[in-house]
Amino acid sequence: MELGLNGKVAVITGASKGIGFATAKRLAAEGAEVVICARTASALEEAAKDILNETGKEVVTIVADVTKEEDCQHVIDTTVKHFGQLHILINNAGTSAAHSFLEVDTDYWKNDLDLKLFGAIYTAKAAIPHMERAGGGAIVNVTAVLGKTPPASSLPTTVSRAAGMALTNAMSKDLGSMNIRVNTVCIGFIRSAQIERMWQTKFPELTWEEYSRKVGKSIPLGRIGETEEAANVITFLVSDAASYVSGTSINIDGGSAPAL
Structure with missing residues (x-):
């Protein structure tokens, strides 16, 4: 299957390890120009070295904290300055945070929402004008299957992820006229x-x-599940092969979720 990714420019947040790293490697192997960002420079450099060794493709690294809007703007501005355009954004930054309601204090709520929800909002707002100028683009927000059916003691992650799903669906409606597709992958039990x-x-x-x-x-x-299996689905969603797929969520969970 021809994915049409050769020469496309992609930004991936939280890409120094895990699903973000595996996706960066897959996109690079498909010929995309890839920018990876995370908070730790050494981890980014190691990830970039591994991608170069495995794919022969150099990626650009940018140290950034996506909870800060100015950092998100910097990532997008630097990407466009370097490559001249932007086609793909993968909002992958996040951590696992599962506690009971009474255990989660106000600051913890704010920090989790800043990372998993507002990080996606900030980067998307910065990226959309460039995607529109490029004639369209694709955004994937990485969320979690538990956001659909939250169990006990799964806060604040499930709330942040559920918000990410709602954001995805609403964005897809608003951005469709710009030929910008927005989807979410809902992650289950994946190797980390x-x-x-x-x-x-x-x-x-x-x-x-x-x-x-x-x-x-x-x-x-x-x-x-393996990180490469998640990366394969994300790569498909941002590719030309998924040109009529927008506003949807795909579970990557081995069939374990009780909800579609």
Whole structure:
């Protein structure tokens, strides 16, 4: 399948590791010009080196805190100054934060919403004028399946992610006339540094595949997902192959979510 990504310019937030890193690598392999940003310079440099080694493609790194609107503007301005245009934005920055309602204080609520919701708003607002000038573009907001059916002690993440889903749908309606598509991927149990630490701490005698199957017994596909599997879906959504897909959410969870 021809994805039409060669020469397209993409910005990915939270891209020094995990799903953001895997997506940057996949886009680079498809010929896109990629800008990755995160808060730690050393992690970005290591990610860029790995992408270059695996794909032969250099990526641009920008240190940024997406909770700050001026940082988000700087990322987009620097990208356009470097490449002259912008076509793709992937709002991936986020952390896992799951507590009961009474455990979450006001500052924690604000910090989580700033990172996962306002970070996406700030970068999108900065990016949209450039996408419009380019004749269109694609935005993917990375959210979570638990935002659709929040369980107990899943705050503030599930609220922030649910807001991200609503933002996605509303943006798709407002931006469609500019040929800007907006979608969200809802992440389930995907391999991460946090999950790997749990594996190495609790079950060091197991291989990753054994641990994945053990933990994945409650998942219909029977295992933990890999970051590359999420990256493949995101790459499709920002590609020309998904040119008539907008305003939707796609679960990447091995079939575990009780809601579409």
